[in-house]
Amino acid sequence: MHGTPQRLKLGHKCRTSMPLWSHAYDFLVPSGLDSKSASANVVAMPQNHDSYTIAHIAIAVPELKDVLGKVESVLNLKPSGHVEEIPTQKVRTEFVSIGGVRFEFLEPTTPDSPISRFLEKRGSGIHHIAIFVEDLRAKLKELKSKGVPLIDEIPKIGADGYEIAFLHPKAMGGILVELVQKSEV
Numbered sequence: 001m002h003g004t005p006q007r008l009k010l011g012h013k014c015r016t017s018m019p020l021w022s023h024a025y026d027f028l029v030p031s032g033l034d035s036k037s038a039s040a041n042v043v044a045m046p047q048n049h050d051s052y053t054i055a056h057i058a059i060a061v062p063e064l065k066d067v068l069g070k071v072e073s074v075l076n077l078k079p080s081g082h083v084e085e086i087p088t089q090k091v092r093t094e095f096v097s098i099g100g101v102r103f104e105f106l107e108p109t110t111p112d113s114p115i116s117r118f119l120e121k122r123g124s125g126i127h128h129i130a131i132f133v134e135d136l137r138a139k140l141k142e143l144k145s146k147g148v149p150l151i152d153e154i155p156k157i158g159a160d161g162y163e164i165a166f167l168h169p170k171a172m173g174g175i176l177v178e179l180v181q182k183s184e185v
Contacts, residue, residue, distance in 0.1 A: 055130035128176035
């Protein structure tokens with residue numbers, strides 16, 4: 001079956017004999033779930049774990065006004081109307097909600113912004129997935145103790161005043177994940 005795409009089931013072992021979810025992903029799919037339980041409900045979490053929800057999906061764009069104008073005219077979706085500049089991240093943001101999911105559009109404010117570098121390498125597109133956690137500081141400490149690579153070991157202030165921290169893309173197979181404090185601790 002060379003050249004034919006195959007569907008892999010959760011827990012299927014790849015060439016490295018390592019399950020598709022490795023220890024680096026334990027904070028999303030905790031160990032202790034058997035493959036049958038995990039396959040039936042990937043998001044099932046034991047009661048002692050955070051209940052994760054999507055905070056937002058971030059999309060890097062060269063210009064907010066241009067792209068959000070297209071979002072509104074093509075999809076008839078209204079941007080929030082609140083553009084926020086986050087100097088520590090060197091970005092300007094605006095949100096659009098679609099079916100209960102918030103999309104954060106990111107525009108770089110400086111040529112040395114991480115978003116500028118992303119756009120130079122990849123063009124417009126999904127930059128990161130943000131996940132709410134109950135206790136960000138405790139989660140960072142836990143992940144660090146597991147050897148999960150972190151970009152931020154100490155939370156920073158992100159959009160809408162939330163505390164945030166990024167996992168290194170190596171932690172998630174090349175996907176940038178932002179952890180967001182669900183509420184004030």
